[in-house]
Amino acid sequence: MSVEGGHAAGAHQRSHPTVRQYLLIGLLLMLITVVELIASYSDIGSLLIPILIVLSAVKFAVVVAYFMHLRFEDPLLTRLFVFGFVLAGAILIALIALFWTDSAISNR
Amino acid sequence: MAEAAHAPSPAAGARHSTTGIDSRKLLMWIFLASECLFFGSLISTYLIFKGDIPFPSPAFITEHMHGGEVTGWFPADRTGPDGTEYAGVLNIPVTSASTFVLLMSSVAMVLAVFGAQNGRPKMMKLWLFATMLLGIVFLGFQVFEFHEFGAEGLNLSTNQFGASFFVLTGFHGAHVTVGVLMLGSLLVGSMRRTGLGPDSGFHVETVGLYWHFVDIVWIVIFTIIYLIPA
């Protein structure tokens, strides 16, 4: 980061959360983590993995939207980041699927 | 990283931006999109090798395992082909604590950004310091965990879990370390007479973006490695 520049800090259109709201969001993240832990220790069978994935996705989205301010930024930034994220997800799911369904790996 | 856009604008000295988005923030977000592919590749390597870890032979267990408890070099508890119960190496309570620490650091970071953007330098410095401290504590947890695993006999060459686990969490730790360095630089910079300059809110926010990204990567890693069982 350079120390110069004429950027007017805080020149955003939509109002940012207040300190109180940030703390509440932090609390929410903690609570979700606790729920995840409880879920992973309890015996809920095949539902466990979907539940964990959904809860983690919620945490991910909340951090990106509020802590990283993406909800209050130009939609272009959201599009750029989501493009990279979705592409990463798609390629890597395809890659994992190639291996998990691939008989070659069990023949090793 | 976040360099000034050099005003190629008709208006003297004004920062030029076609979209109205600051170029440095744009750069950071595209970099983070690129980082998704980086951590995605490491995570998929882990997932590809997950469940592909041979059980240790009984002879090896007698030779290397610690008194009483049979510990394996796989993430979670398992039952071997002969019905023996093997304990996994992952210590979920300890890692949950470090996960809380990292989440707390994100809250602290957001408060530092709030302070910087609302002209409250004391608040900014306090929470920058808190963020950095929590980051260091997280790294401490990681050093402890690596050390424990080493004592159990799990290292880079033990098996595919060891290799992909250490490389994935190691690179995450390296990102945290870089983040701590950046937070430290901001803190030192803010102690100067001129502070962080007129752009302080911006600098803190950009470092914050990086820090939160490192945090969400950990959210994914924590779920995939620690919470989802074998």
Add this chain to the structure above:
Amino acid sequence: MATAAGALAPPAVPAPSVVWSWLTTVDHKRIGTLYGVSGMAFFVLGGIEALMIRGQLAVPNGDVVDAEHFNALFSMHALTMIFLAIMPLGAAFFNWLVPLMIGARDVAFPRLNALSYWFFLAGALMLNASWFLGGAPDTGWFAYPPLTEEPFSTSRAMDFYTVSLLILGVASLIAALNFIVTIINLRAPGMTMLRLPVFVWMTMIVSWLLALSLPVLTVGLVQLYFDRNFTTHFFIPDGGGDPILWQHIFWIFGHPEVYVLILPAMGIVSEVLPTFARKPLFGYAAVVFAGLSIAVLGFAVWSHHMFTTGLGPVPRVVFSATTMTIAVPTGVKIFNWLATLYGGNIRFTTAMYFAVGFIATFTIGGISGVMHASPPIDSQQQDTYFIVAHLHYVLFGGAIMGIFAGVYYWFPKFTGRFLNEGIGKLHFWLFFIGMNLTFFPMHFLGVAGMPRRIYTYDADLGWETWNFVATIGAFVIAAGMLTFLWNFVRSLRAEANAPDNPWDAPTLEWATSSPPPEHDFDVVPVVRARDPLWHDRDNGLAPPEPDPNEHIHLPPPSYYPLLIAIGFALFGIGALSHLAVLALGAVVIVYGVWGWVLEPTGPEPGGAH
């Protein structure tokens, strides 16, 4: 300090010496020149490697080089041409043209731009240093394990490979991020996304491809480095690893990389053809969206490099289908170029020769590419000279022909001097005939069963004739390159007499002087149409007058990019030698970043001396 008072006054840059001013430059035009000269030098080096390969294969049982050196030569030929010649030559055009074409005075981050060049140079030198420090990489540019692992590759060659490619990757990533931001954020007034010149669009697409594929290669290289140095077994079957994983990781990067090599040439041709056909590009939007489709599809085809690894029937069908789909947007582009020529008032300059030659040879390469998109055919062609023929039609007949079209087209803009058209046409014909003579027979050799990467062959296999012809062709290409270098030197010593817009071209870079002043434009142009200069010419609009009160701020030179690159190079050398060197590199990097951050660059009072 570089705050020039008055638009026309040259910025008062303190320049103790010419060398120092180049080492510390942050001017996109100078960085473009550095990339271009380095890229040409490595193109010659890679060409010499190719001549040695062809010399060895000219006759059966050749003995120009031995088997080990042959392996190193074909590996380094590929690495040099891909990473050290075509990519930097593309980057040279990006650097020179993107700010000029969008009406900006520099890229968004001038110092990062310099940093990416110095990183590139560090990686390039490190890769080639391996020749003298225990042997060059000799496992092909794709470095498939387990050949690249212990105990099959015991020299440091593969460590040079991983470390240099990591450094080159960081260089490309930095440049890619910089160009994306520049194109999104530094456009002149009126330059909407759908008025961007096609070349700028292709730059942006290439940058996205790099930004999203290089991290995957980075992970693979780190894993390979760990396998070789830190006892992991990611790709070693004996330890539970999987060599096929490397192939996936490599080609998830490697296939987008193919488009990184060809899309800049497509962008260049899309600028050259309309200018010399004197009519706008046919189907501008279709060409742009075809480029975007190629990029997105490019991430969904990687396994077609691995059809013979036992993927299973479903993946083979899927990847075969996605690969064939890419032929559609590529075909769209080819037909749009032809339609641009159709009915045009064509001037056959040297640049136009190369552009039209590009269409012909690239199409041949594209068609042979679709052939081995079919798994059964690919199973026959895999690892034969047919593939060598295909990829050289795409990379030489495509990328290199396109790049030389750009060299002849923009040389007056870059230097203020023309390349000689007569010698240029001789150069074209030597290249065109030479490449077809070299690479077309390789189709026959491949079908006749000649495998790639064999260092010699017996006399009675029926491969002698075409191998000999291919070797003759390679030397014809070399003669063409010598012709170009002669033309180049001759032109640089000639009088600078190029006008601003010698070709009557439509894009903004021709609105400023040849060569452009350091601040690019005396007055930032206002764009009113897709082909701005033709629009202004046809509507009788005069260029705007410079504002005498305007203060043009140019970034001051900086040595921190070079310093950080030296630190990064030390870091890399440390990864190959001793931890102490690595630590020293880390210290230099941290020091350099701090200096960089605190260095005043802005126009604010107090921010500069």
